[in-house]
Amino acid sequence: MSTVDPQETPGRKLRPARTNATRQRLFEASMELIGERGAAGVTVDEIAAAAGVSKGSVYYNFGSKSDLIAQLLRHGVDIMLGRLQSIADPDADPLDAMEAMLGQAMDFMDEYPSFARLWVSENWKTPNEWGQLFAELRGELIAVIGSALESVAAKYPVDTRVARGSLEAAMFGAIFVVGLDRQTYNPERTKEQSVAAVMTIMHGYVLR
CATH class of the missing domain: 1.10.357.10 (Tetracycline Repressor, domain 2)
Structure with a gap:
């Protein structure tokens, strides 16, 4: 099943409550993955999948993996x-x-x-x-x-x-x-x- 949320498609801004919840999920997923394998060993796709959001949400909220870290x-x-x-x-x-x-x-x-x-x-x-x-x-x-x-x-x-x-x-x-x-x-x-x-x-x- 696709993890793309209609609220997270390019060109549409997330509502504030959804944005905060998405960022928190990304923080938690990133902390777990990167803490275990190091920054270089984790991809944006893996972070998005672990957080249950689209890859575009990572870039929407943080710009890049480097900015996320x-x-x-x-x-x-x-x-x-x-x-x-x-x-x-x-x-x-x-x-x-x-x-x-x-x-x-x-x-x-x-x-x-x-x-x-x-x-x-x-x-x-x-x-x-x-x-x-x-x-x-x-x-x-x-x-x-x-x-x-x-x-x-x-x-x-x-x-x-x-x-x-x-x-x-x-x-x-x-x-x-x-x-x-x-x-x-x-x-x-x-x-x-x-x-x-x-x-x-x-x-x-x-x-x-």
């Missing part, structure tokens, strides 16, 4: 940023807040494992057509971690020999590596155990 990355990071920022509480102990933030990050990994794999598989490729976008999105995530570290340093004595940029990068990398390791090789490991492992970085930074 760029928006997929943006979409995933926006979700993750929302999760990390949701625990902001000026009255909370900053170490407790950091632990809660890591818990949110692990929950995100559990809910969007394909996005995490996409991030790791595509981020380090060179040359990378999304290199500038990766740098921008990484900067946004690093900034949230940096703000949390600022709060820790404001309350506790910390090891000033540790370069802050390197510390933020270590936290950021550990979130993805520990989260993906749990999903891929150690599904029996609990979220709390994964969070505790990443928090050892903080225990080394804070002087007790």
Whole structure:
């Protein structure tokens, strides 16, 4: 049966509600396929088929596969940023807040494992057509971690020999590596155990 929708034929614009629903299906289908096989291993036809829409809908909503992936990355990071920022509480102990933030990050990994794999598989490729976008999105995530570290340093004595940029990068990398390791090789490991492992970085930074 054809997946072409009368509302999606060339020259006709989708109604807003249908457009949003179509884009969401495309995001979810793309995240799953690309996360599993990498951007180069997935075709627009496969994305459209998995989303249950016409091939023309992919181009209508995103312009190209490259644009779709760029928006997929943006979409995933926006979700993750929302999760990390949701625990902001000026009255909370900053170490407790950091632990809660890591818990949110692990929950995100559990809910969007394909996005995490996409991030790791595509981020380090060179040359990378999304290199500038990766740098921008990484900067946004690093900034949230940096703000949390600022709060820790404001309350506790910390090891000033540790370069802050390197510390933020270590936290950021550990979130993805520990989260993906749990999903891929150690599904029996609990979220709390994964969070505790990443928090050892903080225990080394804070002087007790």
